[in-house]
Amino acid sequence: MKREQLIALVGPTAVGKTEIGIRLARELDGEVVSGDSMQIYKGMDIGTAKVMAEEMNGVPHHMIDIKEPEEPFTVADFQQAATSAIARIHEQGKLPILVGGTGLYVQAVTHEFDFAESESDETFRAEMEAFVSEYGEKALHQELALSDPAAGEAIHANNVRRVIRALEVMHVSGKRFSEQESTQPLPRYDVTMIGLTMERGRLYERINRRVDLMMEAGLEKEVRCLFENDVGGQAIQAIGYKELYAHFRGECSLDEAVDRLKQNSRRYAKRQLTWFRNRTNTTWFDVGESDRQTVFQKILEFVQEMTGNETNIEKEEKGRD
Template sequence: MPQTERIPLLVIAGPTASGKTALAAAYAKKHGGEVVSADSMQIYKGLDIATAKPEESEKLGVPHHLIDFLDRGESFSVADYVSLAGKTVRDIYARGKLPIICGGTGLYISSLIDNVIFDDTGSDPEIRSRLENEAKEKGNHALWLRLRECDPETAEKVHENNLPRVIRALEVYELTGTPLSQHKVNSRRESSPYDCCIIGLTASDRQYLYDRINKRVDIMAEKGLVEECREVWENGGLATAAQAIGYKELIPYFEGKCGLDECIEKIKLETRHYAKRQLTWFRRVDNILWVEIDKFDDLKKIIEKVENTVAKSEIMCYNIT
């Protein structure tokens, strides 16, 4: 591949339960593509049901990458994702296939398509430990307020309950004296190697999406969500799993403090809140082309809509095959 050639890349993004997985697999099947996951929790082994990993039947025989490859407890940063996903995309394209990024982790997707180059700002275990202890003593909101003072741009984009990112932003500021948001500006000095078409799935009726979320949680429970979460809880995997909705919400049930139905309803509520945050994130993405899933009767019609949208975007990826 010539150094100046840009890689065609189809991105299918959107909130949880919007049908990204089914669309990506079906589109890839039809157009000779391979799917690269952009989900920060599906990377971990053994966290299957709560993270909605696609089953083999759902993959339609299409290769899916960056799913189920990392042991629980191992760290995996955004920089790691950009590096690994970039290599995977280049390999798929070199074999004459269409790379399709599919997922709901907005930070992963934005960092990849914007070609973010991560500075080696380093880390300091003492700073991190101090900030973690402060969060326990004073609460997450107190740390977030401090972040808002020194780096309001990052604070606006990071929820106060996303403690690892709040702590990392504060750590970077203490280490370098420069806000994390400025580091990110500096990291985008090189142009993107990708010719992207970004499809965002949404619903004109928010309740339609919420009903899909509620139904999916019920299906997860039927498939063994509670048993999976109990195994994780009993075997010390909660530090990692707690980042995924569906695990920590069941702890009160395991401890005999709440009934199962109440905990399942809590999972539904937190998942709906998460979907709302995802939509807020993706609305800030430039050039995203929205497809309203509640305006179509079935997946086939959604695929046709996406095909027309991709064709009008005039990017290379539609003609790769």
């Protein structure tokens, strides 16, 4: 059976995915599906670099502002909601464009991952969360590295949710987490994977500048509101929120928190690039090598070549003939 089409636009934070995704959607009669694990949360706008209504340029966006920060939302929940959104887009005869940098979430949509295979153990998870509170993230990650070195290498210590999940899966199944993830799932769609990248020094400058702009736009106020309302849970582990929470708890100065935010964002960008290069069949475009219009035209032509889709202008010209 022929699979339905999906464009996936991926890459590191601050590389310019939002703009390119919107432009592709406008040219190809598409709609955008966010592939970001944190943009689902309401009230977390500045720190997640959430696209604003005035930036959407009339393009419908999905998987944004669908949950309160206190509500739990797993990758399996994301998979179900995102694939449902994509199905609705297809039903309307539009082209879905998945835009994001959260590798596992993107891959959970593009491929047939079955997250129901491993049952959960709430008691064990609570024990691991208590362990983190008492001994810290690094100690928990060391437990994973000892039990499953491959998973320990693949999952960063700061990703506490993922570390706990890996340990939980091994606890329930008795098998190493890395061995269970090694089986390559089948693709769900006819996916065209596009990656955006640029020279690392220039990317890091963009990341640092973006953080400065976030602070100017009111990131401290946004996070303080969450802090003063005692909002906790997985949402607050996001980069941009955990650093300022530490400041509000008196653990560091505001300048130190901002420096950590920049450093963690740069490290995250590096991990994003590693994930997509190692785990996906992505065609990469350097968005720093020439002007944005030239690069966009190359991307548009590549998408048309891979999918056979016409631009709106081409459709109008055919209609007049």
